[in-house]
Amino acid sequence: MxxxxxxxxxxxxxxxxxxxxxxxxxxxxxxxxxxxxxxxxxxxxxxxxxxxxxxxxxxxxxxxxxxxxxxxxxxxxxxxxxxxxxxxxxxxxxxxxxxxxxxxxxxxxxxxxxxxxxxxxxxxxxxHQRRFDDGYLEAKRAYQSGELGWIHSLRAVTCDMTPPPVEFLATSGGLFRDCSVHDFDILRWLTGREIVEVYAKGSNNGDQAIGDVGDVDTALAVVTFDDGTVGTVSASRYNGAGHDVRLEIQGSRRSLMVGLDEHSALTSAEAATDFPAGEPHRTFAERFNQAYRSEMAAFVELILGERENPCPPEDAVAASRVADAAQESLVTGAPVKVDLGSSR
Missing domain, CATH: 3.40.50.720 (NAD(P)-binding Rossmann-like Domain)
Structure with a gap:
């Protein structure tokens, strides 16, 4: 042993x-x-x-x-x-x-x-634990195998049920940096493409203290990839229905949704539809419980030399570059080109 x-x-x-x-x-x-x-x-x-x-x-x-x-x-x-x-x-x-x-x-x-x-x-x-989530892994497999065809749209959602303490938000760098950075990372990882431009908007309809520390409680970013594909990344601090993390991938052949299961934090407006019937997740810890465990198991495998690094620091910095551009766009109200640096 x-x-x-x-x-x-x-x-x-x-x-x-x-x-x-x-x-x-x-x-x-x-x-x-x-x-x-x-x-x-x-x-x-x-x-x-x-x-x-x-x-x-x-x-x-x-x-x-x-x-x-x-x-x-x-x-x-x-x-x-x-x-x-x-x-x-x-x-x-x-x-x-x-x-x-x-x-x-x-x-x-x-x-x-x-x-x-x-x-x-x-x-x-x-x-970046989402790289170990079964749903995201299946989506990447399906895309890389050609089952989805070429992607024409991506829609990523990350919504917390309740906001973190204002003291945290005062130093977090903003909603895109502390929350949506996970979406930016997973979009790059899944597609294998760079995000080259971001156009962001935000709003504050919750606790005014969030605005007072320079943040927003809800935001949307339109992202453009280096091949012209477009997508959206949305986030909110106030999703009372539960912790909601999803990714919709629409391809020329098939569409796929990550995060659509019995615990999804949404209900259907259609008659006689009772899906999803499960209790929604309340925090990221429950939503990504399996992913966090798999992530740590992967670290042990990395220590043993049994696998390549599943998330090198260069990838994390590349996602942060996109988040920086989104925050800048939020402030300026204009589209911002992403400084790609030497991220690849």
Whole structure:
């Protein structure tokens, strides 16, 4: 039985979710002769110690001690501002790194980190979990196989049931950067094409405090791909029906919808139609529970050298470039060309 030790930095909301998923990996990977151990740290000492005790994990007082303890991989689930230094620390230690998106607070700050990773032959997987969702995977397969024909329209939707705290929104960079960036990433990943232009509009009909910190609670972006294909990306903080994440792909032969199941946060206006009948998801954690688990299993496979990096930092930066353009368009009211940089 081979032991794999993962070190986790940060046990806030998403960090605790990753901690639970790492602990659950044994049930998935044990038949392959792998035994997963978790070590964690956080500046919130009491909470970190309790989380470790609850999961049978080991608590260490600092990031330095965590890395020095001999972990096989580093999982970063801290605030965005800390990502660059923690990524560098993992790269310096010569271990693969998993980091929640984004790489840094903005594209400008991300580029030196990406360069550092390359210069030091680092291995860093960024957390865009939708790439592991069964629906998105099937959509990509269907498109690449030619079953859909050529795509004429794409419509991506991400709507939260309730908004996050205004304190978070004040530093998140805006709705397109903290929410729709997942849609921008998945559209690039699925189609294999670049988004070259964005035209965005937004509104504020909810809590005025959201507008006061410079954000909007609802937004729509029209995106144009490098082959002329068009699509829309819409987002909202106030979808009372439930957490709603969908992607509609309309092709010349077939159309396909990701996220249309018994838990979809919508109802039909047609008579005698009771689909979907299930309870809608309330947060992203339930909607992407399977994807988050698969994402962490993929990180273990990356550590073992059994797969290519499923989400390199260059891809995350490319999605952030689109989000930046969308935010700029939202402010200026004009279409914005996406700075493609060296994203491919």
């Amino acid at each position: 081979r032991n794999i030790i993962l070190g986790l930095v940060g046990v806030g909301r998403i960090g605790v979710m990753h901690a639970n998923n790492i602990s659950a990996l044994n049930g998935i990977l044990h038949p392959r002769g792998l035994n997963i151990h978790l070590r964690l740290t956080d500046v919130a000492t009491d909470h970190a110690q309790k989380t470790a005790a609850d999961l049978g994990a080991e608590y260490l007082p600092s990031v330095g001690e965590l890395i020095a303890s001999g972990v096989d991989g580093l999982v970063i689930a801290t605030g965005t501002a800390t990502h660059p230094d923690l990524i560098r620390a993992g790269v310096d230690a010569g271990i693969p790194v998993f980091c929640e998106k984004p790489v840094a607070l903005n594209v400008t700050d991300s580029l030196p980190v990406v360069d550092y990773i390359k210069q030091n032959n680092g291995v860093v997987q960024i957390g």
